[in-house]
Amino acid sequence: MNKHVINAMVILFFAIGNMGFAQVKKSPVAPNYKLLEKIINDAYEQYKDDKTGEVADYIPELAKVDSELFGICVITVDGKVFSVGNVEASFSIQSISKVFTLAMVMEEMGQKAILEKLGAEPTGLPFNSVTAIEQQATRVGNPLVNAGAIATTSLLKGESESQKWKDILAYYSACAGSELFIIQDVYESEAATNGRNQAIARLLDAYGVMYDDPEDAVDLYTRQCSVGITTEQLAAMGATLAADGTNPFTGKKIINPDNIPQILSVMLSCGMYDYSGTWSYLTGLPSKSGVGGGIVSIVPGKGAIAAFSPRVDAAGNSVRAQKAIAYISEQLEVNIFDPQSVGVK
Numbered sequence: 315m316n317k318h319v320i321n322a323m324v325i326l327f328f329a330i331g332n333m334g335f336a337q338v339k340k341s342p343v344a345p346n347y348k349l350l351e352k353i354i355n356d357a358y359e360q361y362k363d364d365k366t367g368e369v370a371d372y373i374p375e376l377a378k379v380d381s382e383l384f385g386i387c388v389i390t391v392d393g394k395v396f397s398v399g400n401v402e403a404s405f406s407i408q409s410i411s412k413v414f415t416l417a418m419v420m421e422e423m424g425q426k427a428i429l430e431k432l433g434a435e436p437t438g439l440p441f442n443s444v445t446a447i448e449q450q451a452t453r454v455g456n457p458l459v460n461a462g463a464i465a466t467t468s469l470l471k472g473e474s475e476s477q478k479w480k481d482i483l484a485y486y487s488a489c490a491g492s493e494l495f496i497i498q499d500v501y502e503s504e505a506a507t508n509g510r511n512q513a514i515a516r517l518l519d520a521y522g523v524m525y526d527d528p529e530d531a532v533d534l535y536t537r538q539c540s541v542g543i544t545t546e547q548l549a550a551m552g553a554t555l556a557a558d559g560t561n562p563f564t565g566k567k568i569i570n571p572d573n574i575p576q577i578l579s580v581m582l583s584c585g586m587y588d589y590s591g592t593w594s595y596l597t598g599l600p601s602k603s604g605v606g607g608g609i610v611s612i613v614p615g616k617g618a619i620a621a622f623s624p625r626v627d628a629a630g631n632s633v634r635a636q637k638a639i640a641y642i643s644e645q646l647e648v649n650i651f652d653p654q655s656v657g658v659k
């Protein structure tokens with residue numbers, strides 16, 4: 315049976331099983347399944363020829379990816395998958411990793427310690443800013459810029475660096491509901507060219523806000539950024555956040571539900587770097603981008619919208635992914651600040 319026939323049967327099955335659900339006008343990520351498919355297909359068609367932006371090349375290996383790749387995937391908290399484009403192409407997770415290491419460390423240390431040690435304040439400066447370290451009260455600003463993420467990684471508990479790395483990979487995989495692997499070429503390429511991150515870690519050490527050997531922390535951070543994911547896996551990781559920490563496919567509780575509001579709050583204020591305010595204004599969705607071209611946006615309690623395309627703008631956010639997610643979220647009326655989207659009729 316071909317894929318379209320199977321898709322059509324799946325839609326029909328859920329349409330019948332969700333008659334009441336489908337009639338609700340303003341509703342979850344999937345107001346009705348056909349409409350959602352149309353919306354993501356429209357987003358793909360609208361932006362697939364957009365060539366704006368440049369592939370990030372400060373990590374040499376990233377410059378080698380096919381800049382035409384473009385994938386969009388929506389996954390609902392009940393595990394429905396809606397995909398279009400190159401959703402099975404693997405790319406490096408890069409800064410999106412910061413969210414999930416934050417979740418690990420928050421689980422170990424608690425929300426208060428995270429606020430005190432790392433902070434939750436947007437820097438308003440680029441993700442790898444050294445100036446921000448001089449200006450912020452906590453030095454690192456927040457866990458989603460490089461300084462904050464390297465400090466977060468340095469806080470991770472574990473008997474050895476190799477054990478911590480295994481824990482990171484296992485945690486990310488559990489969030490995705492499938493086994494993830496490092497992209498070795500990306501890791502080696504970044505490890506050979508990450509002098510700036512090493513300088514950041516040394517500066518943090520001088521300020522007393524580095525909690526492991528700076529070189530080890532940067533190495534672990536570089537590894538976590540080099541984890542390969544597909545757009546579908548990224549959407550699944552986002553859906554785990556949306557589903558109160560439980561992966562929609564495996565049913566396993568991975569992230570402590572008590573910490574989800576704090577994680578999403580930092581994503582909203584800091585997840586798109588020095589574009590976070592504008593992004594929040596446009597979409598009202600907690601999101602995280604990576605310079606590898608991925609972006610994931612969380613619709614709490616409903617699902618996640620992920621998109622991937624390698625060309626990024628000056629802030630380091632994928633151009634097509636931003637446009638696709640902004641379009642989809644607007645069509646679905648899932649802005650979390652819209653009283654109607656959170657249940658007020």
Ligand code: GLN
Nearest residue numbers: 408409441539604605630
């Ligand atoms: N690994 C990248 C870096 O440290 C991550 C940056 C990003 O995705 N914005 O520069």
